[in-house]
Amino acid sequence: MQPFVYNALPARVIFGTGTQAQVAQELQRLGCSRAIVLTTPGQVGKGKGVEKLLGDLCVGLYTRATMHTPVDITDDAVNAVQELNADCVMAVGGGSTIGLGKAIALRTDLPQIVIPTTYAGSEATPIIGQTENGIKTTQKTLKVLPEVIIYDVALTLTLPPKVSVTSAVNAIAHAVEALYSQDANPIADLLAQEGIRSIARSLPAIVTGEGGGEALLKARSDVLYGAWACAMCVGGLGMALHHKLCHTLGGTFNLPHAETHTVLLPHTIAYNAPYAPEAIAKVASSLGVINAAQGIYDLAKQLGAPYSLKELGLKEEDLGRAADIAAMSPYPNPAPLERDKLLKLLRDAWSGTRPP
Structure with missing residues (x-):
């Protein structure tokens, strides 16, 4: 250890x-x-x-x-x-x-x-x-x-399904960043993986309503528990590129918070994957997929969530400014924050391209 x-x-x-x-x-x-x-x-x-x-x-x-x-x-x-x-x-x-x-x-x-x-x-x-x-x-x-x-x-129980999906993916983002945080530790790792698993396995039932009242109550309970676990692990650690981009797009361009997290998360995972392979492998395993970035993208899209910044109202001409702001006073991050690469990430997210 x-x-x-x-x-x-x-x-x-x-x-x-x-x-x-x-x-x-x-x-x-x-x-x-x-x-x-x-x-x-x-x-x-x-x-x-x-x-x-x-x-x-x-x-x-x-x-x-x-x-x-x-x-x-x-x-x-x-x-x-x-x-x-x-x-x-x-x-x-x-x-x-x-x-x-x-x-x-x-x-x-x-x-x-x-x-x-x-x-x-x-x-x-x-x-x-x-x-x-x-x-x-x-x-x-x-x-x-x-x-x-x-x-x-x-x-x-009255949270609309689409809002539930974006809010839950927002929660998963907390766990993902905790797994590759510079302050990562085994306790937070366990919480992060438990949170992602709990959300990923139960979120579809919230959208489909499969199983009726008792099944829906259980699914809601499991997703809420998962969200708490995800928040607990990032609460004791720190944030990285994903949150920096979300804060930039929210604070400067007034994009909606949970929806922005949902659109960006597959792309920030792909950006960091070569520099944090063990952490990203834990994300994939918790999701039950091989490719973590694609797994998050597919899950959110299939459940009806927005998958492009264009949908959220961001103008294409604002992408350069967003990249500039994100590169300023950066949070610690596994992959180096290079302006051109950040701009490509944002362009992919703006157009809704499925990550590699």
């Missing part, structure tokens, strides 16, 4: 079906009594459901969480937190809402309870991305790691 360093993240995880009913108990366990509930405009209904469960323990509902965590929205949310004298932040939703909760915690150091409704995985990481003046930047600090995560499988 090679020497390694493993940092366990200090978070409480509650997983099951119907677990959101425990929100008041968990809030009081933290010694809090004045929670502000966060949602996006589209998740107001779920936020009001949590507000009802909290009763007098909730002091307000903030519904302006936005993709890529723009700083001006955080400014407004922090003002609301201060006006309400909230002592806890409760995020109900996907990556946009969870990102806002983290941004508030970064500024105020308030404890967080997160109730994820997608497979984004941000809830399990000490990483925050924020966008200001068209540039998305990230930082890693335990200040933004939520204290409590409540996974309620029931809240994912």
